[in-house]
Amino acid sequence: xxxxxxxxxxxxxxxxxxxxxxxxxxxxxxxxxxxxxxxxxxxxxxxxxxxxxxxxxxxxxxxxxxxxxxxxxxxxxxxxxxxxxxxxxxxxxxxxxxxxx
Amino acid sequence: xxxxxxxxxxxxxxxxxxxxxxxxxxxxxxxxxxxxxxxxxxxxxxxxxxxxxxxxxxxxxxxxxxxxxxxxxxxxxxxxxxxxxxxxxxxxxxxxxxxxxxxxxxxxxxxxxxxxxxxxxxxxxxxxxxxxxxxxxxxxxxxxxxxxxxxxxxxxxxxxxxxxxxxxxxxxx
Numbered sequence: 001x002x003x004x005x006x007x008x009x010x011x012x013x014x015x016x017x018x019x020x021x022x023x024x025x026x027x028x029x030x031x032x033x034x035x036x037x038x039x040x041x042x043x044x045x046x047x048x049x050x051x052x053x054x055x056x057x058x059x060x061x062x063x064x065x066x067x068x069x070x071x072x073x074x075x076x077x078x079x080x081x082x083x084x085x086x087x088x089x090x091x092x093x094x095x096x097x098x099x100x101x
Numbered sequence: 102x103x104x105x106x107x108x109x110x111x112x113x114x115x116x117x118x119x120x121x122x123x124x125x126x127x128x129x130x131x132x133x134x135x136x137x138x139x140x141x142x143x144x145x146x147x148x149x150x151x152x153x154x155x156x157x158x159x160x161x162x163x164x165x166x167x168x169x170x171x172x173x174x175x176x177x178x179x180x181x182x183x184x185x186x187x188x189x190x191x192x193x194x195x196x197x198x199x200x201x202x203x204x205x206x207x208x209x210x211x212x213x214x215x216x217x218x219x220x221x222x223x224x225x226x227x228x229x230x231x232x233x234x235x236x237x238x239x240x241x242x243x244x245x246x247x248x249x250x251x252x253x254x255x256x257x258x259x260x261x262x263x264x265x266x267x268x269x270x271x272x273x274x
């Protein structure tokens with residue numbers, strides 16, 4: 001996935017990827033990633049868990065604007081099946097120079 | 102690849118999904134392609150609320166009517182499928198023997214969060230969601246890596262540009 005991401009970014013389109021295998025991502029070095037230590041087949045979480053899926057998507061967007069070092073991987077603090085998404089605070093400034101990591 | 106081999110791959114996929122620590126062996130044994138080139142860098146120039154966004158996934162999802170990815174080739178299938186955001190939710194298939202997709206069959210959003218993006222578009226968080234997204238099967242190896250980078254990825258880039266996409270969210274499996 002990181003290889004495709006690099007090609008898209010090379011063409012001038014901004015990219016952010018969700019990864020569940022940190023080791024691959026460290027080697028391939030796509031421009032921006034958020035990492036979750038979650039099982040294969042579940043990069044956005046569990047079926048039907050809308051709040052969880054939404055939080056991952058929003059954290060990816062936060063990283064899209066917040067990462068300033070090419071190749072950086074943000075480790076998300078969401079623990080598999082043990083995180084309470086009720087207290088998740090959504091980013092409110094998804095724009096260049098907005099939310100910093 | 103033989104039917105026995107496909108069965109074996111699916112079995113391994115189920116086991117490592119349930120017991121992630123066992124996956125470490127497979128991850129360490131895998132040598133990803135390393136370019137040595139600088140990391141490409143094109144940060145977004147506009148707020149997300151003014152951007153057109155598309156998704157690219159390597160989860161092997163496709164429309165039921167599309168040709169499935171080729172699972173017979175042990176080096177993978179480097180082709181892609183164009184995904185119509187308006188209809189994918191109603192009839193999709195996942196062709197990928199290397200991970201357990203039974204949960205993704207219950208809820209596509211855990212690998213391809215289209216409904217979440219549609220909600221964010223309605224709320225004005227995302228400016229515009231592209232009509233078309235792109236799906237690969239991932240797990241590409243050997244000779245197909247060059248095809249993936251040199252051909253399939255370039256075709257997808259061309260289409261993203263045509264659709265005036267500003268931002269791409271990538272999701273694996």
